[in-house]
Amino acid sequence: MNYYPGKVRLHWVRFVGLLSLSSFMLGGTLAYAQESDVTQAPNTVNAGIQKSLTEQIGTGRGDVDSPGSSQYLIARDPFRSIRRGRNLFQRKFTMEQGLGPRTGDGLGDIAAEGSIGAGLADSCAGCHGRPRGSAGFGGDVFTRPDSRDAPHLFGLGLVEMLADEITQDLRRLRDESILQAQSRGASVTRALVSKGIRYGRITVNPDGSVDPSNIQGINADLRVRPFFHEGGTISIREFVVGALNAEMGLEAFDPDLAQAASGGKIVTPSGMVLDGSLDAIEAPPAISESDDPDLDGVANEIPVSLVDHFEFYLLNYFKPATGRQTPNSRRGKQLFERIRCTRCHIPSLVIDKDRRVADVETRYDSRRGIFNRLFATAIPLMQEVGGSGSPPAKQPQGQSFMVKSIYADFKRHDLGPNFWERNFDGTLTKEFMTEPLWGVGTTAPYGHDGRSINLWSVIMRHGGEAQNARDRFARLSNSEQGQILDFLGSLVLFPPDDTASNLNPGDPREPDFPQSGHGNIALPKLFNNPDDLE
Numbered sequence: 001m002n003y004y005p006g007k008v009r010l011h012w013v014r015f016v017g018l019l020s021l022s023s024f025m026l027g028g029t030l031a032y033a034q035e036s037d038v039t040q041a042p043n044t045v046n047a048g049i050q051k052s053l054t055e056q057i058g059t060g061r062g063d064v065d066s067p068g069s070s071q072y073l074i075a076r077d078p079f080r081s082i083r084r085g086r087n088l089f090q091r092k093f094t095m096e097q098g099l100g101p102r103t104g105d106g107l108g109d110i111a112a113e114g115s116i117g118a119g120l121a122d123s124c125a126g127c128h129g130r131p132r133g134s135a136g137f138g139g140d141v142f143t144r145p146d147s148r149d150a151p152h153l154f155g156l157g158l159v160e161m162l163a164d165e166i167t168q169d170l171r172r173l174r175d176e177s178i179l180q181a182q183s184r185g186a187s188v189t190r191a192l193v194s195k196g197i198r199y200g201r202i203t204v205n206p207d208g209s210v211d212p213s214n215i216q217g218i219n220a221d222l223r224v225r226p227f228f229h230e231g232g233t234i235s236i237r238e239f240v241v242g243a244l245n246a247e248m249g250l251e252a253f254d255p256d257l258a259q260a261a262s263g264g265k266i267v268t269p270s271g272m273v274l275d276g277s278l279d280a281i282e283a284p285p286a287i288s289e290s291d292d293p294d295l296d297g298v299a300n301e302i303p304v305s306l307v308d309h310f311e312f313y314l315l316n317y318f319k320p321a322t323g324r325q326t327p328n329s330r331r332g333k334q335l336f337e338r339i340r341c342t343r344c345h346i347p348s349l350v351i352d353k354d355r356r357v358a359d360v361e362t363r364y365d366s367r368r369g370i371f372n373r374l375f376a377t378a379i380p381l382m383q384e385v386g387g388s389g390s391p392p393a394k395q396p397q398g399q400s401f402m403v404k405s406i407y408a409d410f411k412r413h414d415l416g417p418n419f420w421e422r423n424f425d426g427t428l429t430k431e432f433m434t435e436p437l438w439g440v441g442t443t444a445p446y447g448h449d450g451r452s453i454n455l456w457s458v459i460m461r462h463g464g465e466a467q468n469a470r471d472r473f474a475r476l477s478n479s480e481q482g483q484i485l486d487f488l489g490s491l492v493l494f495p496p497d498d499t500a501s502n503l504n505p506g507d508p509r510e511p512d513f514p515q516s517g518h519g520n521i522a523l524p525k526l527f528n529n530p531d532d533l534e
Helices: 006-022 053-057 070-076 078-090 156-184 236-248 255-261 304-315 327-338 455-461 464-475 478-489
Strands: 139-141 188-194 197-204 265-267 273-275 349-351 358-364 374-380 382-384 394-396 401-403 412-414 431-433
Touching: 053 078, 053 304, 070 078, 070 304, 070 394, 078 304, 156 188, 156 197, 156 236, 156 304, 156 349, 156 401, 236 255, 236 304, 255 265, 255 273, 255 304, 327 478, 412 464, 455 464, 455 478
Parallel strands: none
Antiparallel strands: 188 197, 265 273, 349 401, 358 374, 382 394, 412 431
16 A cells, blocks of 8 residues: 655655665675675674675575565665675685686686786775775786776766767667668768767768778777777676686676677666677676586686676766865866867766666765765665565666766777787787776876876877877966866765765764764664665
């Protein structure tokens, strides 16, 4: 029975959504970068992940009517799934759970299989930590002769959605042009533009063939691949499964990727469409739950339910913050635009249909901010599905969303010899995706290889397509250059554990502050049910 009619129910739903959101990241305890769980490493203060890996696996993938399954949690308790994904991301896996070995135990033809040099981490947070630890900390894998820098993953879901929508736009333009050329019996030339970004043009012939020679910044298939510096991977799901294998030796059998890699079309639990008839999808390393490709005696090292939680967590991961603004930083933003850096680093882009269930806007706030003077405002972006049972299913509102201060154009560019990358086979990679600048103020060193020690150095390193913008920067006075650096320095990452929010404003006057965790994006748990703790 509906006990909350009309507007009263709407306010109640929003209230419950905010209460759920308040704990969706951290669960019942604070969470700092890499962690073991308390069943593996018990301790007096009970610090660590509160669930064992078996408990996190739950009842498997299941479905929306199978309590404890990943499908059930994503549909009916999405913030619990995000919390679980977060703790999995921080988990320090063990050899008993399947950790290692490295690809080929580090032996083999590294030119043919770069993951041989990918290292061996025991936690995702070992490379992709937050400011409290590592957040893109310099070249850390030997997948190229000059190393690769691990990027931060803030805003990853927004990046995936923008890239996918741009791809759909460009392919729609191509398909419309094919129909026009066939109906007219004459060639058609069409500019490729999506979200204000220009990707060159195509010429389509009456027989349906396409001349891709004037396409810019992407491949001829018009797929934007936003992940990895060179633009190599389509989806968060592929990224997760591939990284678990290459960097940690943890092999997942994922039926979604297996089906798509075989030419099928699937929709992941996070709403990403993977169509193997249109795109080359990366197959999972294991071909079944019983497969043990690395012969370490452990099969099904990463069950599909964990892949679901990983993907859903990263889809909804925080976007970077805007730090303290000063007259200098505001002037620097104007100069940044004046010298035309924004031709590639486009400030803001619009997503047509947002698949996330929440957004967190984090900004400098001298009054309400505590640590780092940052304050986060969390907003649920979901709605209940009527008649879906109890607890009711939730789904994203699917509205448009302005992604502010991303500073990217989702294209590859040649920035000249200073950025060219050697490969193990002696070839050079010359084009790289425009790096989004959000978070750039707190992610030194810079460049895909982590070889530039500060922002001034990486700007001056630009050449090629960015030579003119680089030269305009070089001609500025020292004061004006400093203003641009001040602006870039205000685009920051933040530690959620220490960030006050509308969900938990915090109170520095409390006697156990900050050890109590007051003033972070997670509220204390509202219920004393041990099962609520992640």
